[in-house]
Amino acid sequence: xxxxxxxxxxxxxxxxxxxxxxxxxxxxxxxxxxxxxxxxxxxxxxxxxxxxxxxxxxxxxxxxxxxxxxxxxxxxxxxxxxxxxxxxxxxxxxxxxxxxxxxxxxxxxxxxxxxxxxxxxxxxxxxxxxxxxxxxxxxxxxxxxxxxxxxxxxxxxxxxxxxxxxxxxxxxxxxxxxxxxxxxxxxxxxxxxxxxxxxxxxxxxxxxxxxxxxxxxxxxxxxxxxxxxxxxxxxxxxxxxxxxxxxxxxxxxxxxxxxxxxxxxxxxxxxxxxxxxxxxxxxxxxxxxxxxxxxxxxxxxxxxxxxxxxxxxxxxxxxxxxxxxxxxxxxxxxxxxxxxxxxxxxxxxxxxxxxxxxxxxxxxxxxxxxxx
Numbered sequence: 370x371x372x373x374x375x376x377x378x379x380x381x382x383x384x385x386x387x388x389x390x391x392x393x394x395x396x397x398x399x400x401x402x403x404x405x406x407x408x409x410x411x412x413x414x415x416x417x418x419x420x421x422x423x424x425x426x427x428x429x430x431x432x433x434x435x436x437x438x439x440x441x442x443x444x445x446x447x448x449x450x451x452x453x454x455x456x457x458x459x460x461x462x463x464x465x466x467x468x469x470x471x472x473x474x475x476x477x478x479x480x481x482x483x484x485x486x487x488x489x490x491x492x493x494x495x496x497x498x499x500x501x502x503x504x505x506x507x508x509x510x511x512x513x514x515x516x517x518x519x520x521x522x523x524x525x526x527x528x529x530x531x532x533x534x535x536x537x538x539x540x541x542x543x544x545x546x547x548x549x550x551x552x553x554x555x556x557x558x559x560x561x562x563x564x565x566x567x568x569x570x571x572x573x574x575x576x577x578x579x580x581x582x583x584x585x586x587x588x589x590x591x592x593x594x595x596x597x598x599x600x601x602x603x604x605x606x607x608x609x610x611x612x613x614x615x616x617x618x619x620x621x622x623x624x625x626x627x628x629x630x631x632x633x634x635x636x637x638x639x640x641x642x643x644x645x646x647x648x649x650x651x652x653x654x655x656x657x658x659x660x661x662x663x664x665x666x667x668x669x670x671x672x673x674x675x676x677x678x679x680x681x682x683x684x685x686x687x688x689x690x691x692x693x694x695x696x697x698x699x700x701x702x703x704x705x706x707x708x709x710x711x712x713x714x715x716x717x718x719x720x721x722x723x724x725x726x727x728x729x730x731x732x733x734x735x736x737x738x739x740x741x
Contacts, residue, residue: 373737374403376450380437381457384408384421387650388479388521388542389456391621394419396726397733407444422448438463446470452736454519458482458504461511468514473736476512477519479542481528483508484642488572517732524646524669540729542650545722549625549657561587562614563663563695564631566624567651570596572644574637574665574685575604581691583609587699589635590614592627628658632705633698635663637685645669653720655680656712661705663694679712 375397382389390406398404398418407422414421422444424437442463445453453467454475464474483505487497509532512518517536520526526539563582569575569591582589591613595601604610619627628634634655638644645667652673655662662680664670674680681697683690698705 372401372403373452374405374448374450375452375454376445376448377404377406378441378445378453378455378460378463379408379457380424380441380460382408384410390419392545392722392726393729396729400730400733402733405448405450407441442466452733458508461508464515465511474515475517475519476515478525478529479521481525481643481646488641488643516736519729519732522646522648536732538728538732540725541648543720543722543725544650544654544657544716546657546717548621549628549654562590562631563587563633563635564590564592564627565635566592566627566654567649568596569593571600572639572641574639575600576607577637577685577688577691578635579604579607579609579613580688581609581695582612584689584692585695587695588612588614590616590627590631592616592619592624594618625658628655628660631660633663633695634660637663637665637683637691639685640665640667653716656720657716659709659713661698661708662712663691677711677715679708679715
């Protein structure tokens with residue numbers, strides 16, 4: 370029996386992106402498929418059974434959207450895969466071309482992109498709504514022509530189902546249980562560290578986090594890269610920066626160690642249209658690590674965090690409310706530990722990759738059977 374071949378495509382995400390490489394690609398390989406990942410990287414190599422094809426990334430966004438995408442399309446066609454699975458909106462034209470030549474194509478939508486466009490700082494404000502509308506119509510037209518659409522949240526799944534797509538499956542970006550073992554000791558009772566893990570940007574609340582930590586006697590550990598040098602320089606001037614521990618990008622193991630030594634995890638995204646209905650990976654990773662969470666008070670997040678009693682939700686635009694939330698964890702240590710245990714239990718029971726991967730593999734099996 371011939372082993373089916375899968376080609377995964379991204380021009381935006383790093384080659385070892387958690388969702389793309391560590392979760393999806395590894396799960397597909399373990400299920401017995403041959404997997405090639407075409408992604409920005411400095412060399413061709415095989416890692417954990419995944420054949421990586423190096424894509425040279427152009428730094429300029431406009432050049433990348435044309436030259437890099439063109440280079441990726443040539444690499445993709447050479448693979449002659451049974452299934453192509455692409456992750457970035459800018460690759461939709463490649464997906465359409467692959468359909469034209471008779472390939473099975475999956476579009477993996479991580480975000481509500483039209484809403485996301487409304488907050489893109491590099492798009493002039495007067496053009497944001499027209500660009501969002503035009504892209505939304507193009508995405509709707511295209512998505513109906515692909516064999517399947519995978520979405521990162523149930524909310525985004527609902528949007529694509531309303532388009533009349535052939536098959537839409539939500540495969541949520543929940544954590545792998547094996548990555549976050551819970552130490553019996555936990556952080557020291559004298560620990561004054563809270564952590565934030567992920568991309569660092571204005572829209573994700575970096576200004577409010579720094580200002581809030583300055584109102585407490587805690588330290589805030591930042592694990593991630595700043596969106597720009599300009600943002601980094603401006604935030605360093607905010608009162609509270611002297612209490613920041615800047616760690617840069619961390620490996621999966623280092624991330625788990627950081628969480629194990631922190632008393633709480635913070636995710637105070639600002640109320641942008643694309644955030645309100647999102648399910649950020651870090652929210653569930655904090656839960657998996659047994660950390661109480663301080664999160665934005667969006668309705669969806671409150672339903673996850675407060676209804677399961679695994680943290681607190683506050684106004685993400687108010688540094689004083691964030692500061693009060695941080696102080697609550699240290700002044701209520703037993704309740705904070707209980708919140709952490711509740712979060713871990715919810716991940717073990719519901720919010721884990723082991724459950725989500727089954728939906729991914731069922732989709733693949735259906736597409737392969739339809740090839741037969």
